[in-house]
Amino acid sequence: xxxxxxxxxxxxxxxxxxxxxxxxxxxxxxxxxxxxxxxxxxxxxxxxxxxxxxxxxxxxxxxxxxxxxxxxxxxxxxxxxxxxxxxxxxxxxxxxxxxxxxxxxxxxxxxxxxxxxxxxxxxxxxxxxxxxxxxxxxxxxxxxxxxxxxxxxxxxxxxxxxxxxxxxxxxxxxxxxxxxxxxxxxxxxxxxxxxxxxxxxxxxxxxxxxxxxxxxxxxxxxxxxxxxxxxxxxxxxxxxxxxxxxx
Amino acid sequence: xxxxxxxxxxxxxxxxxxxxxxxxxxxxxxxxxxxxxxxxxxxxxxxxxxxxxxxxxxxxxxxxxxxxxxxxxxxxxxxxxxxxxxxxxxxxxxxxxxxxxxxxxxxxxxxxxxxxxxxxxxxxxxxxxxxxxxxxxxxxxxxxxxxxxxxxxxxxxxxxxxxxxxxxxxxxxxxxxxxxxxxxxxxxxxxxxxxxxxxxxxxxxxxxxxxxxxxxxxxxxxxxxxxxxxxxxxxxxxxxxxxxxxxxxxxxxxxxxxxxxxx
Numbered sequence: 001x002x003x004x005x006x007x008x009x010x011x012x013x014x015x016x017x018x019x020x021x022x023x024x025x026x027x028x029x030x031x032x033x034x035x036x037x038x039x040x041x042x043x044x045x046x047x048x049x050x051x052x053x054x055x056x057x058x059x060x061x062x063x064x065x066x067x068x069x070x071x072x073x074x075x076x077x078x079x080x081x082x083x084x085x086x087x088x089x090x091x092x093x094x095x096x097x098x099x100x101x102x103x104x105x106x107x108x109x110x111x112x113x114x115x116x117x118x119x120x121x122x123x124x125x126x127x128x129x130x131x132x133x134x135x136x137x138x139x140x141x142x143x144x145x146x147x148x149x150x151x152x153x154x155x156x157x158x159x160x161x162x163x164x165x166x167x168x169x170x171x172x173x174x175x176x177x178x179x180x181x182x183x184x185x186x187x188x189x190x191x192x193x194x195x196x197x198x199x200x201x202x203x204x205x206x207x208x209x210x211x212x213x214x215x216x217x218x219x220x221x222x223x224x225x226x227x228x229x230x231x232x233x234x235x236x237x238x239x240x241x242x243x244x245x246x247x
Numbered sequence: 248x249x250x251x252x253x254x255x256x257x258x259x260x261x262x263x264x265x266x267x268x269x270x271x272x273x274x275x276x277x278x279x280x281x282x283x284x285x286x287x288x289x290x291x292x293x294x295x296x297x298x299x300x301x302x303x304x305x306x307x308x309x310x311x312x313x314x315x316x317x318x319x320x321x322x323x324x325x326x327x328x329x330x331x332x333x334x335x336x337x338x339x340x341x342x343x344x345x346x347x348x349x350x351x352x353x354x355x356x357x358x359x360x361x362x363x364x365x366x367x368x369x370x371x372x373x374x375x376x377x378x379x380x381x382x383x384x385x386x387x388x389x390x391x392x393x394x395x396x397x398x399x400x401x402x403x404x405x406x407x408x409x410x411x412x413x414x415x416x417x418x419x420x421x422x423x424x425x426x427x428x429x430x431x432x433x434x435x436x437x438x439x440x441x442x443x444x445x446x447x448x449x450x451x452x453x454x455x456x457x458x459x460x461x462x463x464x465x466x467x468x469x470x471x472x473x474x475x476x477x478x479x480x481x482x483x484x485x486x487x488x489x490x491x492x493x494x495x496x497x498x499x500x501x502x503x504x505x506x507x508x509x510x
Contacts, residue, residue, distance in 0.1 A: 055335045057503040075339045083335035089328035091257060093264045105253045106336040151332065161335075 002069045004159050004190035005031040005054065010063035012049055012214075023049045025214040026063065031192055031207070033158075036185050038201035038222070039194040041211035042240055047194040048086065050211070051163055054192075055083055067159055079107065082157035086164040088148025092137035096127060096147045099136065100154055107155040121150040124183075126176060142173045149180065160184060162193035166200055178204055198232045212240040250338050254346025259354050262316055268358045271308045275362055278304060279369040294375030295465050301366035302461045306389065309359045310420065313393045317351040317400035318413035321498075326408075330503055340499050344401060348491060352397040356390050363389075381470040385460035388476070391483025392458035396420050398490035399453075405497040424455040453486050 012024040024046045031037045041047050052058040053065055056072055070077035090099055100118045109117055122132050125146040131139075136147060145165070152160060166174045174197075181191050181204050195201055201208060202222065209219040218225055218239045226235035236242075262268060279301055324330040333343065363386055367377055399420060404412035430449035434442050457479050460471070470476070 052331075052503070055331075057331060057334055059500065059502065075337045077337075078335060079337040081335065083332065085328065085331045085335075087328060088332070090332060091261065091329060093261050094257075098260070102253055102257055103336070106250055106338055148332070 001033060003030050003066075004033045004035070005029065005037075005065075005067050005192055007050070007054075007065040008063055010050070010053060010065055011061050012046075012053060012058060013061045023214055024053070024060075027211070027214070027216055028063075029209055029216065029219070031190060033190050034185070034188050035207050036181060036191045036205050037193070038205035038208035039192060039211065040196075040198070040201060040208055040236060041194075042242070045211040045240075046214040047211055048163060049214075051083075051161055051192075051194065054161060055081070080155070080158045082152035082155065082160040084145075084148050084152045084160075084162045084165055086167060088144055090136055090144070090148065090151070093135065095135055096122070096132040096139070096143075096150070099147060100132075100150055103151045104154045109154070117154060117156070121153045124153060124180065125150045141168055142170065145169060145173060146176075149177075157189070159190045159192065162191065164195055165193055166195065166197055174200065198236060202232050210236060210239050250336075250342045251346035251349055254338075254343055255350035255353060258316075258320065258347060258350025262350075262354050267315070268312065268354070271312060271358065272361055272365070275301075275304050275308055276365050276369075279365060283369055283373055294370065294373050297373045298366070298370050298375055298377070299461070299465045301369060302385075302464060305359065305362035305366055306459070306461070308362060309355060309389065309393055310396060312358055313351065313355045313396045314400050314413050314416045314420070316355060317347070317397045318404050318416055319409035320347045320351060321401065321404045322407070322409040322412065325503065334503070340501075341495050344405075344491060344494050344498060348394075348397055348401050348487075351401070352390075352394050355393050355397065359386070359389060359393060377464060378467060378469055381460065381464055381468075384470050384476050385464050388458040388460055388479055388483070391480055391487075392455050394487045395453060395455070395458075395483055395490065398487045398494065402490045402494040402497070405494050405501065420453075420455060423453045424459075427452040427454055428456045454482075458483060 007027055007029045010024055010027040010029075011022070014021045014023055027046070027050060029050075039047055039050070049058060053060050054067060054072055055078065056075070059073070065072045067077050068080050094102070097118060100121060101114060104114045104117055122129075127143065127146050127150065131143060136144070139147065145168075149165070152162075165177050169177065178200065181193075184191055185204075191204075205222055207219075207221050208225060210217050210225070218235075222232070225239075226232055230238075279297070282300060283297060324333065334340070363382070367382065370377065396416065400412060400416040403415045407415065427449060430445050430452075434445040434449065437445055463469070463471070471479075
């Protein structure tokens with residue numbers, strides 16, 4: 001079966017005044033359809049850069065990346081992808097419903113199908129009609145995250161890419177995201193998400209990869225990553241080479 | 248609705264809700280009403296000055312609106328981070344640029360139509376009419392000029408921030424409008440390389456003066472011959488396409504990596 005997401009020897013180098021900075025170094029990932037895949041790593045490891053390559057914002061210096069069998073450099077690769085950015089900024093002069101309608105039109109949804117889809121995703125993320133008809137400028141942090149998720153789901157994506165989806169959310173918001181990921185898994189969707197919240201990853205992921213210094217340092221089923229009796233947090237500290245906590 | 252049209256619709260909603268256009272419309276109406284009612288310069292009986300100043304203000308306000316609206320569209324997508332959710336959709340960068348240009352130009356065109364309507368109404372109230380065909384030609388050529396200015400501003404904003412792109416567009420378009428027609432006169436006093444360089448510059452710069460029919464309208468000189476009108480309109484379309492092509496060349500491989508190294 002074709003993987004939902006695959007990178008081969010992906011490298012990205014950014015120019016900088018101090019010389020080229022290697023943000024990704026031969027990153028190879030494989031995410032199977034229907035998996036909930038956690039993408040972990042300390043700050044500056046290259047998680048967001050990897051996601052930006054997958055979404056075509058950044059061109060890889062070397063290697064290749066494909067999503068749902070299509071080269072990520074082609075716009076059509078994003079037809080079946082949903083994406084939620086780390087800081088879900090959007091057009092604050094629009095109402096939530098207007099944003100979803102316009103986003104749906106970018107996926108060529110029309111008329112009754114579009115209206116039905118907007119209603120579905122609003123219900124999915126728990127935004128009522130009053131909130132949907134309010135300007136986004138008046139939304140709270142949690143509501144911004146919800147409308148961001150709703151626009152990521154508008155095309156009923158087969159692959160959802162979430163960058164720190166629970167960052168800055170209260171426990172209720174985090175639970176809502178976990179439940180949503182659970183529902184997507186039940187429907188056979190693939191979810192690729194980065195997070196610092198190792199407890200979240202343990203709760204929702206089947207498989208994970210750990211990135212450090214632009215390189216994959218561990219990858220596999222969650223149970224196989226940690227040694228017997230080792231927590232995911234301790235495993236993470238070990239593989240990224242973080243200093244051990246004094247006993 | 249194509250994807251470019253969706254982007255244009257977002258531009259419309261943004262500009263209509265930001266209210267810049269209403270301010271310019273009210274200002275134009277107030278300035279013209281004041282001009283007519285106060286009998287400035289003791290020109291109570293004359294009517295040409297109403298048309299002259301009215302059309303000048305329509306050009307000035309259209310120019311300000313076109314540059315200020317277009318120059319900030321792409322940079323603000325990057326500064327507020329919305330470019331990421333936009334480009335995560337199956338949207339080509341060419342479609343994004345086309346949509347931005349279409350949105351800005353069409354709303355500036357709608358505002359220009361309102362400016363012309365106000366000028367025509369005030370001129371009529373003062374007893375000064377316009378030749379309808381000449382006015383329509385003048386309006387269409389004005390729209391061509393605005394299309395070129397929007398494309399130039401978009402082109403500058405692919406690599407510059409909003410303020411720099413707006414400043415550069417103001418300087419270039421003002422220089423083209425005011426300086427380009429005088430270059431042959433300057434060339435007449437030059438020789439050798441300077442003569443060649445000035446003539447080359449004359450041919451290379453966009454000639455916004457060609458789109459300006461204000462004198463014909465003010466002095467009732469009638470419409471342009473249709474072949475001339477068609478040639479000038481085609482010139483505007485070619486210039487617009489050229490600047491959009493340049494914008495696409497600069498934008499197609501641009502890297503967006505806000506926070507990429509910090510995450």
